[in-house]
Amino acid sequence: MAQITLKNVYKRYDNTEKKLFGRKKAENAFAVNNLSFTCKDRSFIGILGPSGCGKSTTLRMIAGLEKITAGDMFIDEVRINDLLPKDRNIGLAFEDYALYPPLTIYDNLAFNLKAKNMPPPEIKKAIDKVAPLLKVDELLPMKPSALSGGQKQRVNIARAIVRQPGLLLLDEPLSHLDGKMRQTLRQEIKRMHREIECTTIIVTHDQIEAMSLADVIIIMKDGELQQMGSPLEVYDKPVNEFVAGFIGEPPMNLIPSVIAKTENGFLFTFKGSDLQVQVPERYNELVSDAMTVTLGVRPMDVLITDKHTSTPAQVAVYENFGDERRVGVRVGGDLLNITTTEDVFYTKGDTIHLDFNSEKTHLFDPKTGLTILK
Numbered sequence: 072m073a074q075i076t077l078k079n080v081y082k083r084y085d086n087t088e089k090k091l092f093g094r095k096k097a098e099n100a101f102a103v104n105n106l107s108f109t110c111k112d113r114s115f116i117g118i119l120g121p122s123g124c125g126k127s128t129t130l131r132m133i134a135g136l137e138k139i140t141a142g143d144m145f146i147d148e149v150r151i152n153d154l155l156p157k158d159r160n161i162g163l164a165f166e167d168y169a170l171y172p173p174l175t176i177y178d179n180l181a182f183n184l185k186a187k188n189m190p191p192p193e194i195k196k197a198i199d200k201v202a203p204l205l206k207v208d209e210l211l212p213m214k215p216s217a218l219s220g221g222q223k224q225r226v227n228i229a230r231a232i233v234r235q236p237g238l239l240l241l242d243e244p245l246s247h248l249d250g251k252m253r254q255t256l257r258q259e260i261k262r263m264h265r266e267i268e269c270t271t272i273i274v275t276h277d278q279i280e281a282m283s284l285a286d287v288i289i290i291m292k293d294g295e296l297q298q299m300g301s302p303l304e305v306y307d308k309p310v311n312e313f314v315a316g317f318i319g320e321p322p323m324n325l326i327p328s329v330i331a332k333t334e335n336g337f338l339f340t341f342k343g344s345d346l347q348v349q350v351p352e353r354y355n356e357l358v359s360d361a362m363t364v365t366l367g368v369r370p371m372d373v374l375i376t377d378k379h380t381s382t383p384a385q386v387a388v389y390e391n392f393g394d395e396r397r398v399g400v401r402v403g404g405d406l407l408n409i410t411t412t413e414d415v416f417y418t419k420g421d422t423i424h425l426d427f428n429s430e431k432t433h434l435f436d437p438k439t440g441l442t443i444l445k
């Protein structure tokens with residue numbers, strides 16, 4: 072059991088490392104830039120962000136595999152900056168499940184325990200406890216070469232938890248697996264976490280994975296923390312355009328708009344388009360005439376109505392996915408995507424009227440990208 076805290080942590084890889092890995096990066100760029108957060112004891116944290124945003128670097132620093140450039144890290148009250156990896160009581164499972172090919176699965180699981188001089192009966196007890204949690208009990212006598220990708224990944228995670236670490240770190244553990252297998256293993260990881268109650272951090276670029284597994288999500292971009300919150304918070308109250316566009320599939324529409332004042336309140340207007348949509352009343356205090364905003368609205372929160380409260384728009388794209396329909400409308404240079412489960416059918420050029428689900432619209436400052444909602 073453990074609480075982990077990062078305080079103003081930075082990481083800059085030095086040049087030799089850069090040459091070695093042939094990566095192109097601005098000379099002084101930080102792979103991790105002033106990162107601070109706390110993961111409470113027994114929580115399940117997801118670090119989410121696009122490739123290269125510093126997720127693995129963060130995890131490797133926590134594990135002690137990568138030196139930190141500046142800042143402090145604590146497990147509970149203990150500062151761990153200078154603690155060797157083996158003294159941090161951490162279990163690690165990375166994307167590549169480097170299992171030892173000549174050893175059986177049992178011996179792969181036992182390897183680290185033997186290295187710690189654990190007596191064989193205790194090793195057996197530890198393995199017998201963990202194996203059923205990840206459904207690897209039947210694989211114990213086999214060699215890694217006989218296992219499927221999903222089975223190897225289970226063994227990889229079992230190996231990380233067999234030592235009963237205080238903190239479990241998982242780096243994209245499902246990324247090699249196909250859709251169905253990912254879903255099954257995801258559910259099993261969730262169940263395993265409930266049973267062993269070990270503070271767990273999973274790193275992933277897959278929002279579904281993060282949203283379904285974690286109680287708290289940390290969203291990163293360019294080495295910086297963008298938002299930390301529950302899956303619902305980051306989905307419903309994104310603090311900036313990046314988070315808004317990153318969480319949710321299909322992504323939120325983010326469309327430049329100019330506010331126009333009329334006798335009946337305000338309208339969203341769009342450059343290069345005739346479309347005008349009523350601004351929800353609850354924003355009246357926040358907007359003013361000629362103000363530029365980025366309007367954020369999820370495709371399912373754009374409503375096709377017959378109330379004609381907006382000016383007409385022409386359908387540019389219509390796709391039928393069976394369980395939902397996607398309709399696209401050109402708004403100036405942008406495509407406004409709409410999804411609906413209603414049984415509608417359109418062809419290109421059809422005229423429709425739109426409304427926004429007032430509770431579910433977001434306004435961002437186009438200069439800073441930050442939300443202007445309170």
Ligand code: ADP
Pocket residue numbers: 084085088089092094096102120121122123124125126127128129
């Ligand atoms: P993520 O896991 O989010 O994809 P990483 O933490 O692996 O991102 O990488 C963050 C940044 O640090 C990237 O720009 C990457 O190119 C750089 N980087 C990662 N590892 C090294 C390394 N060993 N040497 C130099 N640069 C690295």
Ligand code: MG
Pocket residue numbers: 126127128
């Ligand atoms: Mg990574």
